[in-house]
Amino acid sequence: MNNTVINLGLAGLGTVGSGLVKIIQENNDWIVRRLGKTLKVKTIMVRDLDKPRNVVPSADTTFTTSIEDLLGDPQIDIIVELAGGIEFPRQLITQALERGKSVVTANKALLAEHGPELFELAAAKGVGLYYEASVAGGIPIVQTLKESLAGNRIKTLTGILNGTANFIMSEMSEKGEDFSTVLAKAQDKGYAEADPTLDIEGIDAAHKLVVLIRLAYGQDFPLERLIIEGISKVDQFDISLAREFGYRVKLLAQVRDKSGLLQGGVYPALLRQDHILAKVDGPFNAILLEGNAVGPVMLYGQGAGDLPTGSAVLADIMALARTDSAPNNTGFLEARLPQAQILAPERTVFRHYFRFTVLDRPGVMASIAGVMGEHNISIAQVVQRQCAPEAGVPIVFLSHSAQMNNVSAALETIKKFSFVLAPPVHYRII
Amino acid sequence: MNNTVINLGLAGLGTVGSGLVKIIQENNDWIVRRLGKTLKVKTIMVRDLDKPRNVVPSADTTFTTSIEDLLGDPQIDIIVELAGGIEFPRQLITQALERGKSVVTANKALLAEHGPELFELAAAKGVGLYYEASVAGGIPIVQTLKESLAGNRIKTLTGILNGTANFIMSEMSEKGEDFSTVLAKAQDKGYAEADPTLDIEGIDAAHKLVVLIRLAYGQDFPLERLIIEGISKVDQFDISLAREFGYRVKLLAQVRDKSGLLQGGVYPALLRQDHILAKVDGPFNAILLEGNAVGPVMLYGQGAGDLPTGSAVLADIMALARTDSAPNNTGFLEARLPQAQILAPERTVFRHYFRFTVLDRPGVMASIAGVMGEHNISIAQVVQRQCAPEAGVPIVFLSHSAQMNNVSAALETIKKFSFVLAPPVHYRII
Numbered sequence: 001m002n003n004t005v006i007n008l009g010l011a012g013l014g015t016v017g018s019g020l021v022k023i024i025q026e027n028n029d030w031i032v033r034r035l036g037k038t039l040k041v042k043t044i045m046v047r048d049l050d051k052p053r054n055v056v057p058s059a060d061t062t063f064t065t066s067i068e069d070l071l072g073d074p075q076i077d078i079i080v081e082l083a084g085g086i087e088f089p090r091q092l093i094t095q096a097l098e099r100g101k102s103v104v105t106a107n108k109a110l111l112a113e114h115g116p117e118l119f120e121l122a123a124a125k126g127v128g129l130y131y132e133a134s135v136a137g138g139i140p141i142v143q144t145l146k147e148s149l150a151g152n153r154i155k156t157l158t159g160i161l162n163g164t165a166n167f168i169m170s171e172m173s174e175k176g177e178d179f180s181t182v183l184a185k186a187q188d189k190g191y192a193e194a195d196p197t198l199d200i201e202g203i204d205a206a207h208k209l210v211v212l213i214r215l216a217y218g219q220d221f222p223l224e225r226l227i228i229e230g231i232s233k234v235d236q237f238d239i240s241l242a243r244e245f246g247y248r249v250k251l252l253a254q255v256r257d258k259s260g261l262l263q264g265g266v267y268p269a270l271l272r273q274d275h276i277l278a279k280v281d282g283p284f285n286a287i288l289l290e291g292n293a294v295g296p297v298m299l300y301g302q303g304a305g306d307l308p309t310g311s312a313v314l315a316d317i318m319a320l321a322r323t324d325s326a327p328n329n330t331g332f333l334e335a336r337l338p339q340a341q342i343l344a345p346e347r348t349v350f351r352h353y354f355r356f357t358v359l360d361r362p363g364v365m366a367s368i369a370g371v372m373g374e375h376n377i378s379i380a381q382v383v384q385r386q387c388a389p390e391a392g393v394p395i396v397f398l399s400h401s402a403q404m405n406n407v408s409a410a411l412e413t414i415k416k417f418s419f420v421l422a423p424p425v426h427y428r429i430i
Numbered sequence: 431m432n433n434t435v436i437n438l439g440l441a442g443l444g445t446v447g448s449g450l451v452k453i454i455q456e457n458n459d460w461i462v463r464r465l466g467k468t469l470k471v472k473t474i475m476v477r478d479l480d481k482p483r484n485v486v487p488s489a490d491t492t493f494t495t496s497i498e499d500l501l502g503d504p505q506i507d508i509i510v511e512l513a514g515g516i517e518f519p520r521q522l523i524t525q526a527l528e529r530g531k532s533v534v535t536a537n538k539a540l541l542a543e544h545g546p547e548l549f550e551l552a553a554a555k556g557v558g559l560y561y562e563a564s565v566a567g568g569i570p571i572v573q574t575l576k577e578s579l580a581g582n583r584i585k586t587l588t589g590i591l592n593g594t595a596n597f598i599m600s601e602m603s604e605k606g607e608d609f610s611t612v613l614a615k616a617q618d619k620g621y622a623e624a625d626p627t628l629d630i631e632g633i634d635a636a637h638k639l640v641v642l643i644r645l646a647y648g649q650d651f652p653l654e655r656l657i658i659e660g661i662s663k664v665d666q667f668d669i670s671l672a673r674e675f676g677y678r679v680k681l682l683a684q685v686r687d688k689s690g691l692l693q694g695g696v697y698p699a700l701l702r703q704d705h706i707l708a709k710v711d712g713p714f715n716a717i718l719l720e721g722n723a724v725g726p727v728m729l730y731g732q733g734a735g736d737l738p739t740g741s742a743v744l745a746d747i748m749a750l751a752r753t754d755s756a757p758n759n760t761g762f763l764e765a766r767l768p769q770a771q772i773l774a775p776e777r778t779v780f781r782h783y784f785r786f787t788v789l790d791r792p793g794v795m796a797s798i799a800g801v802m803g804e805h806n807i808s809i810a811q812v813v814q815r816q817c818a819p820e821a822g823v824p825i826v827f828l829s830h831s832a833q834m835n836n837v838s839a840a841l842e843t844i845k846k847f848s849f850v851l852a853p854p855v856h857y858r859i860i
Contacts, residue, residue: 149570298729298731325755
């Protein structure tokens, strides 16, 4: 962009929008020193003009409730969509791209569900659609995949992408408290929303994973084809047992390339306590990936918050303001990326953790181990615990690598045994 | 660049050069998919045409010993300098920039010592001088500072930037072995060079720190004004004692912004064992930084090796090949960056670790503690150990924050006490 003032049209002045405005104000001289251009928040579209704000943009910023004041203003160079939701942002971004305006957004849900058509439209119009802030807050993973590691084929990518879920798992592990206790605490502290479904059921992390898969592999992986398992059923008992085995339980988002087929999913999983991701605690996010040239690389930082996420939005704005080249939206040249070649979930292979609650009587261990053997599940470690006999005795198995359809079949059989007193518990081990 | 084939002229076919050639061969289709252009290693300049190679470039690659075959070939778009050393690369890069050719280099020593004039020349000619591979191998820290975190003011940056030194410190800590034993082992494994001076004396890390300070602060920090302390005198005894206190000893490269003054240095220092950098072991590198918007961010990966470093070189080549815009060499617009405003080393403030070897007699502790008090050094923790009395008794003090000139003055006084049997040992605590 050649102008010396870059005019921004901002939709939404919530947490991230306020953070962005604050950073632009505070670091203005610094931005000019790097960019040679001034960023100006020209217009902010909000739902309610009278709502009190915790940030005061400059005196010549216009507030509006009209989308046309953003889209129809020829002086606005970049539309910054921080409104949240799906339908309104979708309309706003579509119309902005159609009118040849570049867009910066933090909206992972929108990009997961409607990314393909939005990127296709941006390519057709030759404008930017940037989204560093949509995944892992201030961590520069989008830029890293799109450019810095662009020459690498990514073998695997594993992320802790939801700070709320990670905070809950960390607290459960550190404090020995139950899921519901910790969730209530997280809601008190503002780490979890009143309706925490998106965070704790893995859906938010799944949205982000779809965005990352697109960047890493240049393929569109439909959200509905991801394995998605949340943390709301994670039992404190399994966290303690895993700890004794030397593991932590984390909500992971993961994609792996198995001979050209992708397997992708979000699930709570056991990680060795000396695994670098096992140390990512509380509201932090991290992404560990393995490239065929670079090897393992990890990026770590704050996954949410006004200033960290605002920093990522600002990076996109500066990148668009700096360049005269064609925007690099997805990291690939195709206007429409191919659909992912997907390895069916039942064919995925992991090591596994199983816990069975059984009657304490002879032959139980042999029966369970027998079923495992019949299904090609090789056992690496077994622990049986003494508990109050009326509640049943827990038996924990850690397996070697086993295919998921064998695991499902074995669990189906085992849970029908009369000595099995509760639904079996199962986690993947990474 | 508009051509569909990007011709590279490569100087040097050692570890990194071979890695680059391998990656371009192996990931060629992938690169074309992202770039729409083919990368071709057109010419390779080597010292000895007859030396056997562990990589075979394509049949139409020309080998030469003549610099003019790189510089004078109008078809060569990018000069890739991977020759090592200072004088030859300096000439090569200077002449390439003068002739309007963009350059990619991994040469941290050159950029630390001659960066200012080279970047000034590149700016004058409007060509690229890119150097992702010069710091921390495959870790995309250059791009991250130049672009992703460009809107942040960096408060502090702490890096483990030398894999050899980090391997030695990790092994000393894990195995309890002495410096010289571990160094010999590192040399055997090829992790350390026959002359390990640059690595173990902190000079290589200092070169990289100069490059990072330029990127983070837009200031030229002269190498000779960095504090540089190596690891060759680190005693196994202090590593064990630090471990007991809950610390690891690491060779750190660090810059901090203290109210507009920069303090920069490379030194072995104590890190709490739960500090995220304390877990960066062996040949890995990591950079932890704190931005005024993004907060803490860490990047972690392999700091050396043919493919990781080759991956970083490739990222630069792809970035130059992709853009039609003015290159973004330093992240700042000034052709000549200002000299750093430097906080004098004696005015820097740290917490400190001291070990004194003293005669076991009354009053010793009081005398040392008295000197500390006189110099405003507040003591946080003291441990005295029973040892063979003829060798003296070790006393360890951990201090609260204290200014370096006070520390130096106190050490000067204490070492003159007749009961002090050996030179005092001193480390910073981060």
